[in-house]
Amino acid sequence: MMPEKKLIIAHRGFSAGCPENTLAAFRAAEKAGAPMVELDVTLTRDRQVVVIHDDAVDRTTDGKGPVAGFTLDELKRLDAGAWFDPGFSGERIPTLIEVFDALGKGVGINIEIKGSAAAPEFPPDAVERQVVRLAAEHAGHRRILISSFHWACLSRVRELASRVNIAVLSSEPATADAVAVCRGLNAFSWHPDCEKLDGAEVAMMRDAGFRVIPYTVNDPGEIKRFFEMGVDGVITDDPAAALRLDLAAENR
Numbered sequence: 001m002m003p004e005k006k007l008i009i010a011h012r013g014f015s016a017g018c019p020e021n022t023l024a025a026f027r028a029a030e031k032a033g034a035p036m037v038e039l040d041v042t043l044t045r046d047r048q049v050v051v052i053h054d055d056a057v058d059r060t061t062d063g064k065g066p067v068a069g070f071t072l073d074e075l076k077r078l079d080a081g082a083w084f085d086p087g088f089s090g091e092r093i094p095t096l097i098e099v100f101d102a103l104g105k106g107v108g109i110n111i112e113i114k115g116s117a118a119a120p121e122f123p124p125d126a127v128e129r130q131v132v133r134l135a136a137e138h139a140g141h142r143r144i145l146i147s148s149f150h151w152a153c154l155s156r157v158r159e160l161a162s163r164v165n166i167a168v169l170s171s172e173p174a175t176a177d178a179v180a181v182c183r184g185l186n187a188f189s190w191h192p193d194c195e196k197l198d199g200a201e202v203a204m205m206r207d208a209g210f211r212v213i214p215y216t217v218n219d220p221g222e223i224k225r226f227f228e229m230g231v232d233g234v235i236t237d238d239p240a241a242a243l244r245l246d247l248a249a250e251n252r
């Protein structure tokens with residue numbers, strides 16, 4: 001029997017070779033054949049959905065200060081590529097819509113909502129509402145997977161969209177409570193920290209009916225070890241390496 005294809009998710013795009021969460025990184029992941037890219041979203045001061053991992057712009061741009069302190073126009077003036085390599089200077093922080101527009105419809109998008117962008121009062125322009133709306137308007141037929149470490153965000157996403165794929169992120173190993181949370185959300189997958197993942201957890205979550213896709217696995221030996229443990233995919237900075245391993249497994 002042919003082994004099932006693994007879902008290789010390019011973490012912040014092809015971030016091993018490009019500045020993370022930029023259009024260059026997402027296009028490189030698509031070019032490498034990644035079936036899905038992962039990105040992080042948060043809100044600007046004027047409540048626009050932008051793609052950046054940290055709460056501050058300092059590490060990945062030439063600016064300083066919290067993302068939530070900039071309007072979209074102000075953020076767009078920052079360089080988001082030169083910190084990684086001068087060859088990428090001119091890259092900008094993309095909006096979520098710009099990523100949808102930049103990628104072919106065959107590439108899935110795993111949208112990770114940063115808990116810091118979520119407001120408990122759930123206003124009309126709440127990040128969850130905007131992400132669900134933008135996905136409905138721009139995704140076309142491509143696969144969308146909405147994830148968060150902030151499980152309250154995921155409950156709100158589920159209330160808004162009964163059919164969207166949800167992934168539950170966790171930095172802690174799964175417990176019976178985690179299984180109940182995944183059930184309550186009718187989750188597509190469980191995304192655990194690879195550093196703490198073992199075979200028993202993979203078996204427990206898969207037996208409960210949830211795919212297991214750990215983050216962030218970069219070493220080829222580790223990717224192979226997780227594949228053999230029975231995970232359904234990996235979130236990796238180097239999708240090309242992971243795809244080569246999956247292909248090698250298929251051909252065995």
Ligand code: G3P
Pocket residue numbers: 011038040053112147169191215216235
């Ligand atoms: O979605 C998996 C992974 O991106 C979670 O961690 O901190 O890289 O967003 P982080």
Ligand code: MG
Pocket residue numbers: 038039040112
């Ligand atoms: Mg992320």
